[in-house]
Amino acid sequence: MKKTALTLLTACVGGMIAVGAYKVFESKQEQTIEDKQNVKFVGFNEKSSMVGSAGDVDFTGAAAMVTPAVVHIKTTYTSTNRGQQYNPFGDMFDDFFGGGGGRGRSRQPQRASGSGVIVTQDGYIVTNNHVVENADEIQVVLNDKRSFKGKLIGADPNTDLALVKIDGKDLPFVKYGNSDAVKVGEWVLAVGNPFNLTSTVTAGIISAKARNIGILGDRNDPDSRPIEAFIQTDAAINPGNSGGALVNTNGELIGVNAAIASQTGAYEGYGFAIPVNLVKKVINDILNFGAVQRGYLGVSFTENNADFAKEKGLKTIDGVYVQEVLEGGAAAAAGVKQGDLITKIEGANIRSGSDLQEQIGLHRPGDAVNLTVLRGGAEKSIKVVLKNSENTASLVKSTSNATFDALGGRFSPLNDAEKKKYKVQGGVKITGLKENGILAQSDIQQGFVITRVNGKVVSSEEEVKSALNGSRNGMVNIEGIYPDEPSSRYSFSFPAAK
DSSP states (O other): OHHHHHHHHHHHHHHHHHHHHHHHHHHTSOOOHHHHHHHOOOSTTGGGGOOOTTTTSOOHHHHHHHGGGEEEEEEEESSSOGGGSOOTTHHHHTGGGTSTTOTTOOOSSEEEEEEEEEOSTTOEEEEOHHHHTTOSEEEEEOTTSOEEEOEEEEEETTTTEEEEEOOOSSOOOOOBOOGGGOOTTOEEEEEEOGGGOOSEEEEEEEEEEEEOOSOOSOTTOTTOOOOOOEEEEOSOOOTTOTTOEEEETTSOEEEEEEEEOOSSSSOSSOEEEEEHHHHHHHHHHHHHHSSOOOOBOOEEEEEOOHHHHHHHTOSOSOSEEEEEEOTTSHHHHHTOOTTOEEEEETTEEOOSHHHHHHHHHTOOTTOEEEEEEEETTEEEEEEEEOBOTTSSSSOOOOHHHHHHHHHOEEEEEOOHHHHHHHTOSOOEEEEEEOTTSHHHHTTOOTTOEEEEETTEEOOSHHHHHHHHTTOBTTEEEEEEEETTEEEEEEEEEEEOOO
């Protein structure tokens, strides 16, 4: 009996130690939205109990599951004239930013609205970058009319994605699907808040995949490298649907609605969504690293077609033709050559430049990807280790954190009395400066009150860090006042640290 009891006690203690060690190790692992979603999954079995008049093509279950998790995002721009800023969605979303032909207007405060998708129970929300870009305030209104203050965790203009967080528990969320498995002709639902009509559901089909429509990227930034591989749908999408959910009939998120092709600013039959597999990667990068970890192949290419294949003597009209292999890049190191025709990446067929961008965009620097190329008519497999924009395989530190460290300052928030005295909405006072920091070298003196960073009102160190993510063209802009002359406004600009 004693031996049996001792054996059982030993086994229990050993099990507890093993579980504890696993939990310690587990806590250090990279965090993903998928992990959060798999913790608990409530309400997705409701579909089986719902029968609609459409028979097998029944949208009621999917609509019931998704609608509670699609939110209305309302943004406020207190002094920045958003309409004068470059907007890559200009022709598609003029109405979205306050009425047709709204650019160049100077109403203050300005307001805009869009949609977002809750993807975790604790309040992480995926939306479009252009919905929240440069916003001073983000308000998130749930389907049940509860309202929360949203915090921008990070954004990526190159994919038009942003991650917002609200403080909530046991929130409804939409489970990720698999956009690679989506087929043309498949039924889908678009859920969002068009024209401020909350919780609107429309239905359509997948019209095409991997569409490049030339709306992303900054035409003033030569280093802008957008990824466009949109899912095209004829589900009705209108201004205000931006950032909303595109889901399949199982209620799974397959895309984040981003744009419409229209001459009038309203729906004319074509909508575009960012595929969820790209969304997963970008959002997880923002969540874990504060910046998107972009892998580069290091080639320039031409899309193949019948005329090009005939000109080059190629045996297929699929694939992309390598025009140039960039020196020092990933492809050059792996042995890719000019004239190679890339036909597959990780087994996925490559028929266009959008296909290539999407597949490479799913990976980080240091990831090894398998390319299938045609060279001299023979198929060849090449393993390429992707590099970052600096041609190394290292992950990139968040620009905001790097720049914040390089500022070389200590900050304290203004109290209400100081805000009233200086007639400002917010601000952080510089209480210390490093001699070799950016602030000191910009002739900013201790005691200066920073009121805005990149056009956003800041009231704490965390808000300064967040605002640094909004740097455009690699430049940071800081505005503020000196307490002894609050009527004079100062502005300083300098390059963001890398």
